[in-house]
Amino acid sequence: MSHLFGLGWLFILLTIANIEAQKKPAINISSKCLGNVMRVDVGPLGGNLLEVAVVVNNSDILLTSSLASQCGFSMTIDQLGNAMIYASLQNCFAQNVEDEAFTTTLNLRLHGNQMGEDELYQVAETCHYPAWASREIVCDRNYMEVSVKRAVPDDYVLPEHPVSGTNSKFGDPRRAAEKQPIDAGFRITTLVFFTPEERIMKVTEAQSRGYGIANTPSRLVLRSSKTAPETYTQNVAGIPMTVLKTSTIFEKKWLATQIDAAAACPILEGSVALTPNTISWYLPRHIDPLISSQQFKLLEVHMGINGQRLDTAEMAARRYAITVNDVHIIVEIPVGAVGGYFKSHVQDNQYFTSYTIEPMLELLWTEDATHEDTKYKVLLPITTPLLSQPPQVIDNTLPEEQIFKVMIGPFASDVTLVNITFPSEVLSVGDCNVRGFNIQEHRSPNSSFKVITLQVPFTDRVVLQMREMGITVYSLHLTFGLLVLPEFAPFSLTAYLEAKLADIVPPSVSGGCDYTNFYVLVKYGTQGFDFQTIVGKRMLTSGLAQQYGFMENRTHFSFVVPFSAPDVMFEAVEASSIRTRLDVVLKNPETNKNLKEFSLACNFHSTLTECFPNGTMTALAVKLESVPSLNPSQLTLRDPTCGPSYSDGRYAYFVFSGNSCGTTRKFLPNFMLYENEISLPDELEPKRVKTDEAEYELKVSCYYDINTTHAVAFHTRPRRSEPYAENAKGELQVAMRLALDDSYSVFHSVEENPIAKYLQQPLYFEVELMRSTNPKVSLELENCWATQNDDRTSQPRWNLIINGCVNPVDPYQVVFHPVWADARVQYPSHFKRFEVQMFAFAEDQDNLSHQLFVHCDVVICDARNPLNGVCNGQCSNQGNKLKGQRRAVPDMQSFKHVSSRPILIN
Incomplete structure (x- = not known):
């Protein structure tokens, strides 16, 4: 923040001694009348020292910092050496003509850095300002000024000299009453300051303490430094403000009267909020020390910079904003906006900057009780903290x-x-x-x-x-x-x-694959990065590069393309993998010729067909490069009415059973073979383009063992005399969490609420018995199900685990994962882990919402007395025939349970 630099108000802009001297720039001086203040612009100083004096009766009075605050002057200088001098129209040295015309004359002396004569410039400005408000308040950078009409309430004339504060009306600058002009014969003798306690001073004492007091033909002017002892701080609508509150006593022979005057100015610390990008300045809409009641009208609000008011178009061009609500008037200025400037700073050889701007607010309000208006002007220089600018x-x-x-x-x-x-x-x-x-x-x-x-x-x-x-x-x-x-x-x-x-080397492309991605490295060659890159059939734009993790330096760049990305071509489908190819072309943008062509083909493991013990089969069909006109959504099984459960422009996903959709069955020596085919229906074949394009046909096969022998062993339980706990259900301290993958090493945090998942993603749940150190105790899952809200009894309901076993009628059955001891798991028997396929909820479109909750009933078992059911590791619902659609089974009896946080399905 710019400030006055004391001792003669000297501002120095040093030139650099070891840089060759350049021609000194001409000094430009101009002046402007800005309402009730005047501004003089001087600059650039070009390395000179500036000394400011006021001309009174052909004599120079040098302005010091204390005299400036007492008489209504301030100065600022920016980083380029341009000075701005502000002067109140009613400053101590202005020539006043009937409180309508004010003339101020300044002598500006420039001292050079080298030996030579000083340069002296004189500037005089007459400002006309006849439209004074009843009260005008100016808050400048180093002083506060209040100017009021020389009028008092008609009942304020006292028969004797006032003493202390015996009159109840005494000292309220907001008091409403019909006012009469003060007789010219009255003179100022005494000032009463309210801090808020009363302090009485003679005029000469107040002036010696730095207060400016003037009695013009029609007005009383009072001016104070913002740090004067007789000011105090008051919090107004959350904004700290410096308040000056006075009564001025006028005397004439045996008569006395008084005028109350007050000013309140915002304090920078507390009224300004800063972010790296925005400055927000808050000013109370209702400035309590200056307004007698809530019955007032805010008539005008204007904003300006460096004392000069701006219109709406100019504010919009600079991206300034001003908002008025019931409590505050808010000014918002972008850091770096026009009207301010950046200043450089060095700390420990590190470079920083700060941004400085001096906004102005002008308010006009009137109070209903007095019908008197107040003009309020505040200039507030604001500087941001140091901004790192390496x-x-x-x-x-x-x-x-x-x-x-x-x-x-x-x-x-x-x-x-x-x-x-x-x-x-x-x-x-x-x-x-x-x-x-x-x-x-x-x-x-x-x-x-x-x-x-x-x-x-x-x-x-x-x-x-x-x-x-x-x-x-x-x-x-x-x-x-x-x-x-x-x-x-x-x-x-x-x-x-x-x-x-070196010798010219053309750009080159190389790459490789892992189990999920293509990795491509492009070297520029000696000609640099002067070519275009085509990935698949698309230009590698900045957006696509960001999507593919583009990284570069001066010699090469690299990117990573997932095998399922749209720029990858599917070449062939094999037993348990898909053969895919990525094409990369480097093209000369001027000649449109290919500089380098590169193709990388890899096999990516993918389970295209899954066979479930209950006879349900699933198949994934992909669009191949050899069939470019194929629409996967039109593919069907042998039965043309059996279309995909899910499809997009590249995939079709089928779910069917062994006795539906035209599936055939063959008996072989030790197993049964179920077969089906995925293809286009016959009625769509004539619509395909008759070219060399291949027909699409995908075989789906599932093998089921017929004669398989399993060894079963058992051991008798010896008699035991030690006591043991009976199996029981009760209130359990258990927790359910959702892992990122089947390693169960990283889990979703509590802050992720809800957890977002896609239909293609499986859910990996872990249920843990908390705070137990008994290795003979085990946690078992009795029932688990999903609902659309956190009410575990709500409908619809999708059953996942029934009586400790997977739902037998679910084609996407739950997969249990074993738990092994590691650094986190001390007792594996205290944990249960299972996986749910999100595809399981895709078919029930009528009931599916975008949010799911998973609930589980749990049982604590004693390993020494497992008894039957879930504690014995047996599925008590085996052999039962559950009727109806998938997971549409009656609600189970409610027990103590654990539930997941909401899961959002995309």
Whole structure:
């Protein structure tokens, strides 16, 4: 934040002694009348020291910081050396004509850095301001001012001198009453300050303490420093404000009267909220110390910058925003917006910036009780905390041009490059340009930052050369010496550049596969990255590159394509895998010729057909490259009425049983063979394009053992005398969690609510008995089911586990996973893990919602007394015939249970 720099108000912008002197820029001086204040713009100072004095009766009065706050002056200077001087129209030295015309004359003296005569400039400005409000308040950076009409309530004339605060009306600047002008014969004798306690001072004492007091033909003006002892802080609508509250006593012979005046200005800390991108300034809509009641009307709200009001179009162009609600007036300014400036800072050779802007708010309100209006103006300089702005070194060198090209930045405009250090010598900026290194500064339009570019020919002696295997390696070590003005703060930036020249090598493509992805590596060759990349049939745009994990450096780039991506072609379907191919083409954008063609074919494991013990079969059909016109949704089994349960542009998924959809059965010596085919129905064949395109036909087969022998053994249980716990159901301390995969090593966190899953993804559940250290106790799952809401008794209901066993009528049966002891699992018997296929919910489209809950009844068992049922590891529902559709079984009896968090189906 800019402030007055005390002791004569001297602002210094130092020039750099070791940089060649340049022609001093001309000083531009202009002045503007901005309502009840005047602004004088001076600059650029060009390294000069500025001294400001006020001209009164042909005499100069030097403005110090204390005199400035007492008399209504302030000054700020930006990072480019441009000064702005603000003056209240009613400042101590203004020539006042009937409170309508105000003339202020300033002498501006510039002292040069070197021996020579000072330069003196005089600026005089007359501002006309006849439309005074009943009360006008100005909050400037270093003072607060209140100007009120010289009028008091008609019952305020006292027969004797006032003493202390005996009058109950005394000291309320918001009091409403019919007011009469004060006789010109009255003079100011005493001031009463409310802190909020009363402090009484004679006028001479108040002036000696730095207060400005003026009695114009029709107005009383009171001015105070924001840090004066007689001010106090009050929280107004959550905003801290500095408050000045006074009564001024006028006397004439044996008569006395008084005028109450108050000002309240926001404090920066507490009224401004900062984010890395936005400045938000809050001002109370109802400023309690200045308004007597809620019965007031806010008539106007205006915003400006540097004291100058802006219209709506200009605010929109700068992306400023102003909002008025019942409590606050809120100004929002983007960091870096037009009207402010960035300042550079150096700490531990690290580069930072801060952003400074001085917004202004002008309010006009009237109170219903008094019908008097108030104009309120506040100028609030705001500076952000230090923003990390590490400069970058960007190497734009093209080896074939044989010139190193480097760009450094971005920097704020107050940074200058002083010299460059090479391993063998140090050169100033002027020496570099004479040497042909071509140093330039570049600034983008509508940007507060600049970059510096440097070019160094390979042939200069500061460039090192080394030959290796027919390749010349050029290297350049350099350190940029920079300064921040006017603080003269140094910092440096080091760079190492290297370039190689060799025989022309064309770009190349290589790659490989793992069990899920294609991995592609593209090397640029000696011509650099000057080609287009086609993946499959699509251009590798920035969006597609981001999707495929694109990574690059100066010599190559790489990306990863999943085997199921749309740019991958399916070539063939084999027993347990799909053969897929990825094509990559590098193309010259100018000639449209292919520089390199690359194809990578791999087999990816995929379970295309699954056979379930209950006779249910599933099959996955994919669209092959040899049948480009195929629409997978039109595929059917032998029975044309049996279409896919799910399909898209590349897949079709079928679910059917061994006695449906035209499935045939053959008896072989030791097993039965169930067969079906996936193809297009005959009525669709004539519609296909008659070319060399192959017909689509996929065989589906399932084998079931007929004669299989299983060995069964049993052991008698010896008699035991020790006591043991009976099996029972009860309130269990159990937890259910959802793992990311079947390794059950990483689980979804509590913050993920709901958990999002796709239909193609399985769900991996783990149920754990908590806080038990008894290895002879085991946890068993009796019943598990899914519902659409967290009410475990709600309908519809999908049964997953019944009496400890998988649902026998479910084609997508639950898969139990074994639990082994590891670092996390001390007692495997305390855990149960099972997997549910999300496809299981796809068929019930009428009842399926986008959200599911999974519930389980659990039983604690004693391994020494397993008895029967789930504790004995037996399925008590085996052999039962469950009728109706999949999982449509009657509700089980409610027991103590555990439930999952919501699962969102996409």
